[in-house]
Amino acid sequence: MTSFGRPLTRNEDPRLLRGEALFVDDVELPGLLHVAFFRSPHAHARLLSIDVEAAKARPGVVAVVTAADLGEYWQPGPLLVPPPPVPGMVFHQRCQVPLVRDTARHVGEPVVMVLAESRYIAEDAVGDILVEWETLPAVGDLEAALQPDAPLVHDDLDSNIAARVHQARGDYAAAARAAHLVLKRRFIYDRGASIPMETRGVVASWDPRADRLTVWDTTQAPVVIRNGLAAMLGLSERQVRVVAPNIGGGFGPKMMMFYPEEVLIPWAAMRLGRPVKWIEDRLEHFFATTHERSQIHDAEIALDAEGKILGVRDVFLHDTGAYDPYGLTVPLNSQCTLLGCYVVPAYDSLFTAVFTNRTLVTPYRGAGRQHGVFVMERLLDMAARALGLDRAEIRRRNFIAPDAFPFDQDVIYQDFSRLSYDSGNYEPILDKALHAIGYDDFLARVQPAARAEGRALGIGLVCYVEGTGIGPYEGARVQVQGSGKVSLVTGIGSQGQGHATAFAQVVAEQLGVDIRDVEVVTGDTDQFQWGVGTFASRGAVVAGSAAHEAAKVVRQKVLKTAAAHFECAEEDLVLADGKVHVAGVPDHAITLGKLAGLANPMRGAVTPGTEPGLEATSYFGPASGATASGVHAMLVEIDRATLKPTILDYVVVHDCGTVINPLILAGQIHGGVAQGIGNAFFEKLEWDSEGQLLNASLADYLIPTALDVPRMRLDHTVTPSPLNPLGVKGAGEAGAIPVGALFAQAIEDALDLPAQGIEIREMPLGPSRLWEITQGG
Amino acid sequence: MKITIRVNGVGYTRDVEPRLLLSDFLRHEIGLTGTHVGCEHGVCGACTILWDGEPARSCLAFAVQAEGHEISTVEGLAPGPGKLNPLQQAFQDAHGLQCGYCTPGMLMTLTAFLAENPHPDEAQIREALSGNLCRCTGYQHIVDAVLRVAAA
Ligand code: FES
Numbered sequence: 001m002t003s004f005g006r007p008l009t010r011n012e013d014p015r016l017l018r019g020e021a022l023f024v025d026d027v028e029l030p031g032l033l034h035v036a037f038f039r040s041p042h043a044h045a046r047l048l049s050i051d052v053e054a055a056k057a058r059p060g061v062v063a064v065v066t067a068a069d070l071g072e073y074w075q076p077g078p079l080l081v082p083p084p085p086v087p088g089m090v091f092h093q094r095c096q097v098p099l100v101r102d103t104a105r106h107v108g109e110p111v112v113m114v115l116a117e118s119r120y121i122a123e124d125a126v127g128d129i130l131v132e133w134e135t136l137p138a139v140g141d142l143e144a145a146l147q148p149d150a151p152l153v154h155d156d157l158d159s160n161i162a163a164r165v166h167q168a169r170g171d172y173a174a175a176a177r178a179a180h181l182v183l184k185r186r187f188i189y190d191r192g193a194s195i196p197m198e199t200r201g202v203v204a205s206w207d208p209r210a211d212r213l214t215v216w217d218t219t220q221a222p223v224v225i226r227n228g229l230a231a232m233l234g235l236s237e238r239q240v241r242v243v244a245p246n247i248g249g250g251f252g253p254k255m256m257m258f259y260p261e262e263v264l265i266p267w268a269a270m271r272l273g274r275p276v277k278w279i280e281d282r283l284e285h286f287f288a289t290t291h292e293r294s295q296i297h298d299a300e301i302a303l304d305a306e307g308k309i310l311g312v313r314d315v316f317l318h319d320t321g322a323y324d325p326y327g328l329t330v331p332l333n334s335q336c337t338l339l340g341c342y343v344v345p346a347y348d349s350l351f352t353a354v355f356t357n358r359t360l361v362t363p364y365r366g367a368g369r370q371h372g373v374f375v376m377e378r379l380l381d382m383a384a385r386a387l388g389l390d391r392a393e394i395r396r397r398n399f400i401a402p403d404a405f406p407f408d409q410d411v412i413y414q415d416f417s418r419l420s421y422d423s424g425n426y427e428p429i430l431d432k433a434l435h436a437i438g439y440d441d442f443l444a445r446v447q448p449a450a451r452a453e454g455r456a457l458g459i460g461l462v463c464y465v466e467g468t469g470i471g472p473y474e475g476a477r478v479q480v481q482g483s484g485k486v487s488l489v490t491g492i493g494s495q496g497q498g499h500a501t502a503f504a505q506v507v508a509e510q511l512g513v514d515i516r517d518v519e520v521v522t523g524d525t526d527q528f529q530w531g532v533g534t535f536a537s538r539g540a541v542v543a544g545s546a547a548h549e550a551a552k553v554v555r556q557k558v559l560k561t562a563a564a565h566f567e568c569a570e571e572d573l574v575l576a577d578g579k580v581h582v583a584g585v586p587d588h589a590i591t592l593g594k595l596a597g598l599a600n601p602m603r604g605a606v607t608p609g610t611e612p613g614l615e616a617t618s619y620f621g622p623a624s625g626a627t628a629s630g631v632h633a634m635l636v637e638i639d640r641a642t643l644k645p646t647i648l649d650y651v652v653v654h655d656c657g658t659v660i661n662p663l664i665l666a667g668q669i670h671g672g673v674a675q676g677i678g679n680a681f682f683e684k685l686e687w688d689s690e691g692q693l694l695n696a697s698l699a700d701y702l703i704p705t706a707l708d709v710p711r712m713r714l715d716h717t718v719t720p721s722p723l724n725p726l727g728v729k730g731a732g733e734a735g736a737i738p739v740g741a742l743f744a745q746a747i748e749d750a751l752d753l754p755a756q757g758i759e760i761r762e763m764p765l766g767p768s769r770l771w772e773i774t775q776g777g
Numbered sequence: 778m779k780i781t782i783r784v785n786g787v788g789y790t791r792d793v794e795p796r797l798l799l800s801d802f803l804r805h806e807i808g809l810t811g812t813h814v815g816c817e818h819g820v821c822g823a824c825t826i827l828w829d830g831e832p833a834r835s836c837l838a839f840a841v842q843a844e845g846h847e848i849s850t851v852e853g854l855a856p857g858p859g860k861l862n863p864l865q866q867a868f869q870d871a872h873g874l875q876c877g878y879c880t881p882g883m884l885m886t887l888t889a890f891l892a893e894n895p896h897p898d899e900a901q902i903r904e905a906l907s908g909n910l911c912r913c914t915g916y917q918h919i920v921d922a923v924l925r926v927a928a929a
């Protein structure tokens with residue numbers, strides 16, 4: 001039976017379940033040194049002097065490194081993602097540095113690196129370091145940062161503007177003039193953190209005999225790190241091996257180039273001739289691993305009397321933190337994803353990215369898409385109310401029609417191509433969701449009855465699209481081993497997405513083997529030389545397609561080799577259960593392993609041009625991304641005394657094209673929703689006016705527990721993508737994207753806030769903020 | 778100081794500093810890296826081990842305190858090399874793990890929980906899990922895994 005599309009359990013699980021899987025902090029090497037960092041205690045301060053003598057003198061300390069000790073190696077990091085080719089765009093590149101040399105620009109920026117025989121000693125020595133600072137006023141508030149007298153994060157610029165991008169099409173002003181209704185609102189989305197359960201870490205080892213560097217790194221993009229490290233360290237790529245073994249959750253922030261620690265640990269290993277390990281502790285993680293999400297939107301929507309959108313205008317500020325190496329991916333996602341499932345004839349969007357004295361902002365699951373969805377979905381809710389329309393109906397009236405695909409949105413997306421939706425069919429998704437959640441019955445019967453009893457029950461219903469599976473490319477190599485097992489190697493890293501299973505299903509489909517006999521290797525640059533990384537829900541789409549193409553070629557080689565062996569036509573062969581036989585003669589089968597041997601003769605001559613083995617490498621690069629879509633619906637009850645929400649039902653209907661493994665897909669959606677719930681109701685980074693983070697621990701920054709995340713009910717529709725051979729679209733971020741908008745709508749509904757003239761226009765909430773809002777604050 | 782700690786039925790004698798955390802002892806002194814560390818402040822539960830059969834956070838104990846106690850870790854769960862016990866198998870069957878980083882702590886918490894309450898309902902399972910954070914799964918498939926074991 002074919003394995004593709006079935007809910008198969010995962011190949012990677014047994015080792016993880018037995019505690020045998022390798023994570024970065026599990027790497028132990030003889031002579032290993034341990035690193036701890038002295039980090040800036042100030043959000044903005046000039047560095048006057050550093051005294052490391054006491055630290056150096058501490059027994060067990062091997063080296064203490066400041067910016068001055070790095071010499072020429074001290075360089076600002078490269079720009080990982082250049083800005084988009086939008087005419088008139090402004091972009092000021094200011095990238096992070098390995099160690100603070102002159103000015104610290106956010107709390108937690110590394111200043112001194114201590115290397116010692118144990119982490120305990122290294123941390124003791126950090127306490128010995130004396131640094132003199134001249135503190136400078138810090139900027140955190142986005143609007144204050146743009147005032148003419150604001151302190152400058154980068155004083156060589158004349159403002160805190162990091163970038164400005166204007167994208168427009170159609171004539172919004174004319175649309176607004178012609179409109180029956182124009183609504184204007186301000187929306188605020190505050191900062192959160194990704195909090196993978198495994199923090200970051202780097203281990204590096206220089207082998208002088210092999211003349212090679214090996215780096216174990218919790219990165220989502222090992223090949224990119226390998227190439228960058230080689231360039232910085234003056235090595236050729238073949239001299240550097242980067243391994244991203246099992247990674248304990250990525251969610252975006254483990255895809256950065258470069259974190260200071262990634263630059264420093266390999267350098268130290270080469271300098272000292274000893275292997276070096278640094279593992280981030282949870283406190284460091286809150287300051288030093290990138291954040292996401294502060295934006296302020298001033299948005300307006302113009303509609304006709306029937307509720308058809310005529311145009312949207314949005315002006316927003318985006319907090320990029322102290323540096324902007326990740327370019328404009330996040331605000332571009334917000335700008336583009338706002339358009340959602342809808343026809344928006346006129347769109348005018350201007351964003352300003354702002355430097356602040358805070359940790360850098362880079363993509364975290366959803367990567368700005370949720371901001372766009374929040375703004376658009378909230379505007380539609382408000383418009384529906386003003387026009388006396390049902391929430392579902394106003395969405396239905398504005399959906400892109402199923403025959404309008406491919407649908408050109410005519411804005412530049414994060415992959416620099418013009419955003420075009422490849423395929424979609426939105427009404428069936430909405431109908432399924434309405435039916436599953438019992439929408440009509442809830443509004444007609446359940447809610448009025450609950451209200452009569454004094455209970456605050458509400459329903460939410462939110463639509464979204466997710467641009468996924470963008471280029472440029474990934475590759476995969478498929479090889480039949482002598483054992484008859486099949487190996488699949490690709491350059492991306494895995495952080496729990498089940499690639500070792502999903503890719504095995506793709507390969508097994510072509511080669512007629514059990515998925516347990518497909519050995520998938522990801523995240524080792526010695527195994528595969530080329531690749532970009534795991535981000536933007538692209539692993540299954542791009543690397544999966546490459547695996548499919550490579551497996552197809554290997555299938556041809558298998559059949560060709562078997563045809564020669566059986567002296568028959570390829571068409572007469574059957575490839576199944578790891579063997580090939582002539583149709584009708586299953587007893588005379590030859591195994592894939594034997595065929596691999598035949599394809600690799602040790603003596604004699606071959607036809608010129610013959611390649612040995614049953615192996616193929618393929619690359620896949622989609623012209624543009626595949627657009628997935630979906631609807632989330634939920635029933636919520638709010639405790640009127642505590643304002644704590646209890647989710648009574650949660651439905652996700654999702655269309656991500658062809659599904660490789662429904663079990664893994666369900667897990668991706670569950671996890672995304674859980675993060676969305678955290679983002680909507682629990683998680684908010686709290687700062688004081690000096691730029692100090694006040695809740696930098698898991699005891700203070702609360703991520704959802706098993707008591708906070710409800711049971712979810714999932715359903716799917718399937719509109720295959722025409723842009724890849726599998727028809728798949730990415731699904732990694734879909735769960736997280738609409739949850740904020742959904743909470744806002746459902747809570748408003750439960751507490752009947754609009755009747756009191758109150759709207760929810762911000763994220764995240766939390767009981768105390770919700771209480772303020774209900775009091776009109 | 779010299780201590781001997783029994784882990785999964787085997788005695789390990791090491792010379793350690795009094796301040797060495799039990800989690801670091803397990804992971805870095807005796808190489809049992811299955812126990813993970815997610816916060817080192819007692820919140821995430823990734824480092825959960827069994828201390829005389831009771832779940833405990835190995836990041837909140839010093840190794841020296843464990844002398845004379847019976848410690849169990851994830852490496853001791855499977856009935857043999859290459860095998861899984863019923864709870865581990867249920868985790869695989871229900872897709873109860875993604876990155877797998879929280880999983881050892883989950884398994885240890887649940888091992889103690891199921892020993893006391895072999896047939897819990899969903900609400901009891903969620904309560905039992907509420908001290909172990911997972912950032913990947915949204916918990917639903919973990920709950921499903923435990924329900925499978927509870928039904929067996
Ligand atoms: S590492 Fe011990 S509870 Fe988090």
Ligand code: FES
Pocket residue numbers: 197248249496873874875876877878879880910911912913914
């Ligand atoms: S599976 Fe990744 S943290 Fe639980």
